[in-house]
Amino acid sequence: MNAATTTPFTPVHSVVRHADGRLTQRGELSFFTIELNRLGAFKSENCFDVPAEDYCAGWLTGHRCAAELLAALECTNGPRIDVTRVIEDAIHAGNDPTGKPGRRGASAAFMEVMAEAVKFMGKHGNNRPWLERKIEMAEKQRDFYAEREARHRAEFNTRMKSARQAKRTKQAEKVAA
Structure with missing residues (x-):
């Protein structure tokens, strides 16, 4: 050492x-x-x-x-x-x-x-320009992940609504039959 x-x-x-x-x-x-x-x-x-x-x-x-x-x-x-x-x-x-x-x-x-x-x-x-770029990149990354999370959440909610509707339809068909 x-x-x-x-x-x-x-x-x-x-x-x-x-x-x-x-x-x-x-x-x-x-x-x-x-x-x-x-x-x-x-x-x-x-x-x-x-x-x-x-x-x-x-x-x-x-x-x-x-x-x-x-x-x-x-x-x-x-x-x-x-x-x-x-x-x-x-x-x-x-x-x-x-x-x-x-x-x-x-x-x-x-x-x-x-x-x-x-x-x-x-x-x-000379840290200021470098740190400003790092902050800008972090803001872009934050916005990207927030948008992606919102999109995934919306897609998930749509799938769950479709699944619930399909389940209700299937139960209604069973009751009608």
Whole structure:
């Protein structure tokens, strides 16, 4: 896990068979772990798989993880990394109980670096046009899904009315016969 921002990004994908029969594979970053089923197919992933350590040692680990993530994101040809999922898993790791070794220190340090990166981007990036496009796209998507939902609801109501009418007609025919 020695990630320096000057080191070129190289993914590690070796499969490890554990004593309990589990298969795991390292993902795009050293703290990504993919769990495989017994046939080797994807089962789950952990995007912030760091060891349980005392808080200060975890603090160092968290900074290293953040450096590794940012170095990977610098690479123009790097793999697709779901940063949202990484942050969610890091936040979840911060829920470990206090007073014993855990992942809280790594989580806190990682999130501190992510917060600073967001502040830096906000201060030095030209974000307004990009965010305006994102908002416009979100509004279009909201309108599209609202229209589609209304259309599906209307089609469903029409089918239900037809089905009720067919049922009434069938019952009336039974009574008449």
